[in-house]
Amino acid sequence: MELILVNIIDGLVTGLLLFMLSAGLTLIFSMMGVLNFAHASFYMLGAYFAYEISTYLGFWMGLLVAPLLVGVVGAGVERYGLRRVHQYGHVPELIFTFGLALLIEELVKFIWGNDQVPYQIPEILEGAAFTISSYNIPAYKVFMIFLSLIIFGGLLYVLTKTRVGMIIQAALSYPRTVEALGHNVPLVFMGVFGVGTALAGVAGVIAGPVLSTFPGMAFVLGSIVFVTIVIGGLGSLGGALCAALIIGWLTTFAKAYNVRMEDILTGIGFEKPEPLWDSAWSDLWTLTSPQIADILPYLLMVLILVFRPYGLFGKRDV
Amino acid sequence: MTPALEINNLHKSFGKAEIIRGIDLSIGQSERHAIIGPNGAGKSTLFNLITGRFAASSGKVSLHGQDLAGLAPFEINRLGLSRSFQITNIFPKMTVFENVRCALLWAKGYKYSFWHMVSRSRDLTEGADAILEQINLTARRDLPAGVLSYAEQRALEIGITIAGGADVIMLDEPTAGMSHSETDYIVDLIRKVTEGKTLVMVEHDMGVVFGLADRISVLVYGEIIATGKPEEVRGNPRVQEAYLGAALEAEH
Amino acid sequence: MTDISQNPQARQHGGVTLRVAMPWIVGAFLILVLPFVFQSNSAITIMNQMSITIIFALSYNMLLGQGGMLSFGHAVYMGMGGFLCVHVMNWDMFGSLPLPVLPIFGGIMGMVMALIIGSFSTRKAGTVFAMISLGVGELIAACSVIIVVFFGGEEGISGDRTYGMPFLGYEFLSQIEVYYLIGFWLFVSALLMFLFSRTPIGRMANAVRDNPERAEFLGYSSRWVRFNSFVAAGFFAGIAGGLFAISYEILTEENLNLVTSGSILLVTFLGGVGVFFGPIIGAIVFTLLQTVLSLETEIWSLYVGALFVATVMFFPSGLAGVLMMHAPAFKLGKWQMLIVPYIKTLVPAALCIVGIAGIVEILFHARHSAVGETEMTLFWITFDHTSIMPWIVFAVLAIVGFWITRKTAPDLVEAWHAATTPDEVSR
Numbered sequence: 001m002e003l004i005l006v007n008i009i010d011g012l013v014t015g016l017l018l019f020m021l022s023a024g025l026t027l028i029f030s031m032m033g034v035l036n037f038a039h040a041s042f043y044m045l046g047a048y049f050a051y052e053i054s055t056y057l058g059f060w061m062g063l064l065v066a067p068l069l070v071g072v073v074g075a076g077v078e079r080y081g082l083r084r085v086h087q088y089g090h091v092p093e094l095i096f097t098f099g100l101a102l103l104i105e106e107l108v109k110f111i112w113g114n115d116q117v118p119y120q121i122p123e124i125l126e127g128a129a130f131t132i133s134s135y136n137i138p139a140y141k142v143f144m145i146f147l148s149l150i151i152f153g154g155l156l157y158v159l160t161k162t163r164v165g166m167i168i169q170a171a172l173s174y175p176r177t178v179e180a181l182g183h184n185v186p187l188v189f190m191g192v193f194g195v196g197t198a199l200a201g202v203a204g205v206i207a208g209p210v211l212s213t214f215p216g217m218a219f220v221l222g223s224i225v226f227v228t229i230v231i232g233g234l235g236s237l238g239g240a241l242c243a244a245l246i247i248g249w250l251t252t253f254a255k256a257y258n259v260r261m262e263d264i265l266t267g268i269g270f271e272k273p274e275p276l277w278d279s280a281w282s283d284l285w286t287l288t289s290p291q292i293a294d295i296l297p298y299l300l301m302v303l304i305l306v307f308r309p310y311g312l313f314g315k316r317d318v
Numbered sequence: 319m320t321p322a323l324e325i326n327n328l329h330k331s332f333g334k335a336e337i338i339r340g341i342d343l344s345i346g347q348s349e350r351h352a353i354i355g356p357n358g359a360g361k362s363t364l365f366n367l368i369t370g371r372f373a374a375s376s377g378k379v380s381l382h383g384q385d386l387a388g389l390a391p392f393e394i395n396r397l398g399l400s401r402s403f404q405i406t407n408i409f410p411k412m413t414v415f416e417n418v419r420c421a422l423l424w425a426k427g428y429k430y431s432f433w434h435m436v437s438r439s440r441d442l443t444e445g446a447d448a449i450l451e452q453i454n455l456t457a458r459r460d461l462p463a464g465v466l467s468y469a470e471q472r473a474l475e476i477g478i479t480i481a482g483g484a485d486v487i488m489l490d491e492p493t494a495g496m497s498h499s500e501t502d503y504i505v506d507l508i509r510k511v512t513e514g515k516t517l518v519m520v521e522h523d524m525g526v527v528f529g530l531a532d533r534i535s536v537l538v539y540g541e542i543i544a545t546g547k548p549e550e551v552r553g554n555p556r557v558q559e560a561y562l563g564a565a566l567e568a569e570h
Numbered sequence: 571m572t573d574i575s576q577n578p579q580a581r582q583h584g585g586v587t588l589r590v591a592m593p594w595i596v597g598a599f600l601i602l603v604l605p606f607v608f609q610s611n612s613a614i615t616i617m618n619q620m621s622i623t624i625i626f627a628l629s630y631n632m633l634l635g636q637g638g639m640l641s642f643g644h645a646v647y648m649g650m651g652g653f654l655c656v657h658v659m660n661w662d663m664f665g666s667l668p669l670p671v672l673p674i675f676g677g678i679m680g681m682v683m684a685l686i687i688g689s690f691s692t693r694k695a696g697t698v699f700a701m702i703s704l705g706v707g708e709l710i711a712a713c714s715v716i717i718v719v720f721f722g723g724e725e726g727i728s729g730d731r732t733y734g735m736p737f738l739g740y741e742f743l744s745q746i747e748v749y750y751l752i753g754f755w756l757f758v759s760a761l762l763m764f765l766f767s768r769t770p771i772g773r774m775a776n777a778v779r780d781n782p783e784r785a786e787f788l789g790y791s792s793r794w795v796r797f798n799s800f801v802a803a804g805f806f807a808g809i810a811g812g813l814f815a816i817s818y819e820i821l822t823e824e825n826l827n828l829v830t831s832g833s834i835l836l837v838t839f840l841g842g843v844g845v846f847f848g849p850i851i852g853a854i855v856f857t858l859l860q861t862v863l864s865l866e867t868e869i870w871s872l873y874v875g876a877l878f879v880a881t882v883m884f885f886p887s888g889l890a891g892v893l894m895m896h897a898p899a900f901k902l903g904k905w906q907m908l909i910v911p912y913i914k915t916l917v918p919a920a921l922c923i924v925g926i927a928g929i930v931e932i933l934f935h936a937r938h939s940a941v942g943e944t945e946m947t948l949f950w951i952t953f954d955h956t957s958i959m960p961w962i963v964f965a966v967l968a969i970v971g972f973w974i975t976r977k978t979a980p981d982l983v984e985a986w987h988a989a990t991t992p993d994e995v996s997r
Contacts, residue, residue, distance in 0.1 A: 035697055081883060088886045091640050094700060095839060096882045098642075098832065103875035110872055110930075113938055223708055223828065230701050283717045295712040301705040306690045309698060369787065391786040401787055409780045420777045424789030428770035430798055435768050482789060 002133040007256045008249070013141050015248025016148040020203040021221070022228040022240040023155065024196030030235040031168065031192045033090065034082065037097035040222030041104035042197040046070045046204025047213045048112055051119035059122035067201035074197025075190045082193070083186065101218065109215045116214040144206050151202060159237075168192065227301045233311025242312060247297045254293035261287035320383040322347045322486050322516040323368070323399075328377030330360075330367055330540075337363050339540035341377070345533075347485075350517040352527045355537035356560075361520040362404060364537065365490050368518075369401045370394045381486065396424065400484035404491045404520075406471045410464030414455055414474060417463050419446040421481035446481070452511060453477040454503075469500040473507060480511045487512055489519040493526055505529060528552075536560070593847075594761060601753040605746055614745045620857040621749075621756040622813050627838045627849035628763050629806035634835070635843035636767055637799040638779030639692070640700045642831050643707025644807060649826035650683045650710075651676030651808025653721060655815035659729030669734040669742050670751050673812030680808020681801055688800035693793055695782065704828070711827040726822030729815070742816070752813050759806050764846055766802055775799045836878050842888025851889050869934055873927070898990040911985040914978040922971025924949070928964030 025039045049069050050062035057065075077100065085096040121140045128136035159165040167188065170177070211217065228247055232239030262285050266272060273281060304311060323345040330338040337360045345351045353361050366372045368379050370391040379386045381397050389397075409417050419436065422445050428434055436442055450456045453473045458466060463474055472492060480487055492508060493501045505526055508517070521527050527534060528548050535545040536557050544554045551557055601621075605614055626648055633639040655676045658664060691702040714721035721727065731748075732741050740747050766772045774795045777785045782792035815821060824830065833856075841852020856874075863870035885892055899905045928948060935946045936955045944954045953960050 035700075081879075084883055085886070090696065091634075091638070092882060092886050094640060094697070095835065096879065098835065099875065099879040099882055102832070102836075103872075103879050106869070106872035106875045110869055110934060111937070219828075223704060226701065227705065230705075234697075283719050287716065291716055295709055295716075298705045298709040298712065302702065302709060305698065305702050305705070309693070390791065391783075392789050392791045395787055395789040403784075407781065407784045409777050409784065411780050412776065416773070420773060420785075421788050423770045423774065430771045430774075430794065432766060432769045432771045432798070432802070434770055435765065436770055436773055437768060478784075478788070 002135060003256065005132055006135045006137070007252050009137060009141065009145075010256075011249035011252035012245070013144050013248070014252060015245035016145060017203055017207050018221075018225060018228050018248060019241050019244035020148055020151065021200050021225045022232070022244055023152075023237060024199035025225060026229050026232075026235060026237055026240045027168065027192055028196040029229070032082075032189055034086075034093050034097065035226070035234075036193075036196075037094060037222070037226075038077075038100040038104060039097075039197070039200055040218040040225055041101045042070050042074055042200040043204040043207070043221060044108060044213075044215075044218035045073060045104065046201030047119060047208030047217065048108055048117070048204075049201070050205040050208060051112075051117050051213055054119065059120075063202075063205050066205050067198045070201030070204070071194040071198030074200075075194035077197075078190050078193035083189075101222065105215055105218060112215070114215060116212050119208045119213040121209040140210065144210075147202075147206060151199070155199075164188075164191075224297055227297045229311075230301050231297075231304050231311055233313040236311070236313040239311055239313030247300075250296050250300070251293045254289040254296055257289060259289035261285060321345055322349070322382060323518065324378075324380045324383075325368070326378040326380075328364075328367060328379065329375045330363060330372065331375050337540050338367065338374075341537075341540070341542055343535060343542060343545065345516060345518060348514055348516055350512065350530055350532045351519070352531035352534045353518065353520050353537055354522070354524075354527055354534060359537045360540045361537055362490060365401065365488060365520060369399065369488065395482070395484070398484045399486045399488065400479045400482055401488040402475045402479040402490055402492060404494060406468075406475055408463050408471060408474055408478060410462065412463060413460050414463050414466065415446055415450065415459045417474060418449050418477055418481050419443075421478040422446055422449075425482040425484075449477050449481050453507060469496055469503065472496070472500075472504060476504070476507060476511065480515075484515075486516045486518065489517070489521075491520055491522060493521065493523050501526065594757075597760070598757055601757060605749055611745055614749050616857060616861050618745070618749055618752050618817050619861075620854055621752045622810050622817065623834075623837060623853040623857055624850050625756055625759045625813065626807060626810040626834055627841065627853045628760055628846075629803045629810060630834045630838045631843055631846075631849045632763060632766070632775075632799055632803040632806070634838060635845075635848065636772065636779065637775045637796055637803075638695050639703075639796060639800070640696075640835075641703040642700055642828065642835070643703035643705075643710075644803075644834055645826050645828075645830035646687075646707050646710050647680035647683050647804040647807035648811035648814065649714075649821065649830070651680040651811030652815040652821045652825055653727065653811075654679040654808075655812040656727050656729040656819070656821050657720075659731060659733065659815070659819075660727075664733055666735050668737040669731055669816065670737055670754065672731075672734070672816060673755055673809045676810075676812025676815065677805045677808040680811060681805040683808075684801045684804025688797050688804070692796040692800050695779070695792075695796060703831075707826070707828060707831050711823060714823045714826055721823065722821075724823070726820055726824075728820040731816050731819055748817055752817065755809060755813055759809055760850070763802075763806055767846060771795065771798050836874070840878060840881055840888055842890030842892075842894075844887050845890040845894060848888050848890030851893075855889065867931065869930070872930075895986070895990075899986070902989070902992060904989040907989045908982075908985055911978070911982040915975055915982045918971045918974035918978065920971070921967050922975055925964045925966070925968025925971055929961070929968065932960060932964070 021039060021043055025036055028034060028036050028039075046066050049066035050059075053062040053065055081096065081100070082093065085093050125138075125140045125143050127139055130137055157165075159169055208217075211221075224247065228243045229240050231246070232241070232243035262272065265285065272285065321344040323343075325341050325343040328338055328341040329336065341364065353364065355361055363372065367374050368386070370386065370389055370393070374387070381394070381399055384397060386394055386397075409420065412420070419442055422442055423429075423436075426439075426441055426445065428436075428439075428442075447456070447459075450459055453476060455466075455470060455474060455477065458470060463471065466474060476489065476492060479489065489508065493504050496504065501523060508519075509530065517530075519530075531548060533546060534548055534551045535542050536551060536554075537543075538560045543560060544551050544557045546554070604617060608614070608617065626644075629647075630641070630644050633641050633644070651673075655672050658667070658672060658675050687702075687706050691699055691706065715723060732743055734742070742748055742751065767775075774785060774790050775798075777788075778790070778792040778795045785792050785795065811821075811825070814825070837852045837856045838849045839852070840856060841850065842848030859870070859874060859877075863873060867873075881888060887894070896905065896908070899908060931948050932946070932955050939946070939955075944956050945952060946955050947953075948960075
């Protein structure tokens with residue numbers, strides 16, 4: 001029972017992190033129709049910027065400044081890159097962001113090298129916040145959860161209570177109309193792209209110390225973020241939240257509980273082949289849930305796309 | 319004789335809004351039929367329902383007596399119904415010749431073949447060139463279709479529509495946005511290429527409608543309020559009240 | 571219709587004309603004689619890699635260029651073809667199978683995979699297709715580590731091509747024999763893919779790419795058209811995989827993953843998706859960049875990434891597109907007009923790039939070399955990265971080069987316009 005609670009918290013951390021990335025991606029996609037392949041690269045930039053700043057000014061300054069820097073870089077990419085490619089159509093845009101992801105990874109390697117950098121959590125957040133029976137819940141995880149919730153609160157406030165938020169919300173459902181009303185000025189595009197990438201930057205800043213900061217970190221998370229918004233339904237913030245939590249919990253629980261295929265197969269009446277190593281099905285028999293935890297999101301996405309192409313909550317066709 | 323196109327009690331709603339509210343219409347073989355009506359009457363929706371672009375909420379459309387319910391656009395096309403679009407809908411990157419040739423492929427029986435070379439097939443090349451001749455675009459043959467003038471693109475659109483040899487041709491506002499001389503050119507073209515075929519068209523230009531159509535249907539708020547020969551429709555008081563009167567007055 | 575028969579561009583009804591066949595004759599000739607020009611073993615290895623990449627890129631372009639389908643998982647079909655071929659090499663019956671036939675197994679495997687995946691992924695083009703291809707690609711790449719029986723886990727599976735039945739006395743022990751085997755398949759595959767684009771289904775693939783709705787109203791199911799192209803592309807990717815298996819005799823997870831899928835997108839786009847021979851150029855240039863640059867500098871992939879992004883931004887039609895822009899100048903016989911403007915622009919542009927690359931290299935060395943090791947060699951000159959002189963030299967090169975390029979570029983554009991428009995008689 002306690003283990004379940006611990007895993008729920010772990011899954012929540014992963015889910016919220018995924019949502020912080022997918023929220024920005026969803027906003028960008030809804031407004032501009034661009035699936036930003038390089039979104040996770042901005043998450044990586046957030047982590048690296050924060051690391052660099054933290055070596056001079058400490059973790060908290062990094063947390064404050066790095067996302068802003070990432071947002072500025074993002075806005076610059078929109079202004080000088082994406083806007084140019086936009087005229088060629090959606091497929092070149094997607095290819096552009098794909099190339100950008102490659103380029104950012106190479107730039108990060110160029111500046112910070114191929115190895116992991118020692119980006120650490122601040123001393124004050126080291127240690128456990130509380131314990132559930134014998135399991136320690138690290139203070140940093142609690143901090144991550146709270147910070148994410150605060151940011152989502154802020155985002156929700158901006159989206160529902162401010163004028164800019166209204167425009168963005170309208171654009172989620174009726175992009176053409178908003179365009180026709182003259183709101184879709186390039187400035188709003190740039191702003192949304194900047195804010196979206198800055199959100200990814202925040203995720204990078206707080207995830208960097210726990211998931212380790214290395215040049216492949218964008219690659220590891222990048223396709224999962226894509227998977228998240230596709231499962232949730234492109235353009236749906238609620239769907240993205242739902243999908244992010246599902247994926248967070250799915251992978252956490254699959255890793256925590258060692259469900260073995262052998263047990264399932266014998267459970268439904270198959271006989272274990274002897275000797276196992278000689279059987280063509282040996283891989284199936286030795287399969288365990290931690291092994292497949294990382295591919296479960298992809299499996300889920302393919303199933304969703306085949307049977308429910310709009311995703312869980314999506315209305316718009318992609 | 320079965321009518322070329324028959325529509326029975328057709329309904330279509332988008333959410334709560336009922337756009338098509340029970341249409342019955344029968345269009346005979348080789349008839350030139352025009353559908354007119356004020357903006358928002360549901361003319362384009364009716365077109366889209368007939369050609370399978372939208373699914374009807376209820377009712378029946380049959381082509382030569384065959385029910386079209388549940389058929390995809392490409393299946394309806396194969397039964398001998400071809401349409402043009404209100405907004406020019408061609409293959410802009412391909413040459414004019416290739417546009418027409420693509421329209422010929424299915425009708426000439428090439429289907430999904432990957433063992434024929436299109437350029438080595440005499441009937442395709444000659445067929446496409448004959449159509450280019452018909453629509454007066456032979457001189458533009460090797461240009462990308464996207465660079466043609468508006469009127470030429472509309473002509474090409476009609477060429478693509480008739481190329482497959484369908485016997486029911488549906489044209490959605492073929493003269494929209496054209497000057498007088500361009501309109502005359504397109505009207506002559508339509509008359510020429512639909513010889514002996516069933517034509518159904520939506521049109522705003524009353525000159526075109528009364529010049530071309532054998533029969534006219536007036537669509538107002540999703541219902542057909544009158545169908546008949548041009549002079550009958552012109553004389554129908556309901557039509558005059560609803561729509562035509564204003565238009566005719568404006569013309570005089 | 572007499573005017574058409576006089577038109578030099580008119581489609582031919584009769585036999586194959588020399589004009590149409592010429593590129594293929596030249597291509598076959600090049601495949602035959604290149605090993606006599608570049609005789610070293612490493613050159614032949616590079617050419618083998620190039621040929622395989624060409625087939626793979628052409629197959630990829632059947633999707634992206636011809637069919638308008640952006641795939642992030644094309645490595646799956648090549649990889650699966652390759653894996654099956656390695657398994658075939660390890661069968662007992664391989665001894666009675668001539669090696670040149672082996673790639674067909676790969677092709678069939680690629681085709682079967684494409685049949686399965688295409689049955690649901692080709693429903694739509696655009697973003698949905700791209701996402702499904704990504705998901706399936708990641709899924710299969712991840713499975714390869716789990717399903718050890720087929721994929722061999724982390725270390726992959728390997729075979730030995732020389733166990734096959736000798737073919738006309740050749741056992742394919744040497745690189746050059748493998749080269750001609752690959753060359754044969756390169757020619758056959760490229761020709762077949764070219765011919766495919768000229769068939770009714772190939773033409774309709776273009777039509778569906780440009781306007782799927784219109785194609786539907788011409789009697790074609792756009793999904794079925796896409797599915798056909800997809801399966802054909804899977805077949806040729808599988809052929810490339812089979813050739814990879816023959817050439818390297820080992821396949822690993824790397825052959826299936828997103829990196830490989832992404833790099834073939836890069837190759838194809840770099841070469842140009844709009845023209846049939848675009849991917850061929852892309853594959854040649856990319857392989858050369860990869861092999862030559864990676865010898866010279868550690869950060870070659872940074873340059874390739876920058877080149878790719880620049881291509882998408884400034885030349886979305888790729889290298890082939892840039893070449894094709896000059897076709898009218900050659901037709902009009904005015905290409906000489908372009909030589910001087912090109913020299914005026916390209917030389918300073920090259921200097922600018924050298925300057926930037928120099929600064930980038932010095933920066934890299936200064937940041938990542940071992941402590942105390944300040945000496946570096948760049949462009950055959952050895953210097954100390956702490957001294958200020960090299961910085962100044964490269965900065966000056968970059969700035970001056972950039973400045974001159976900006977100055978002369980408008981002249982080049984103007985010259986290009988002049989050279990590609992026919993002279994007007996009235997003037």
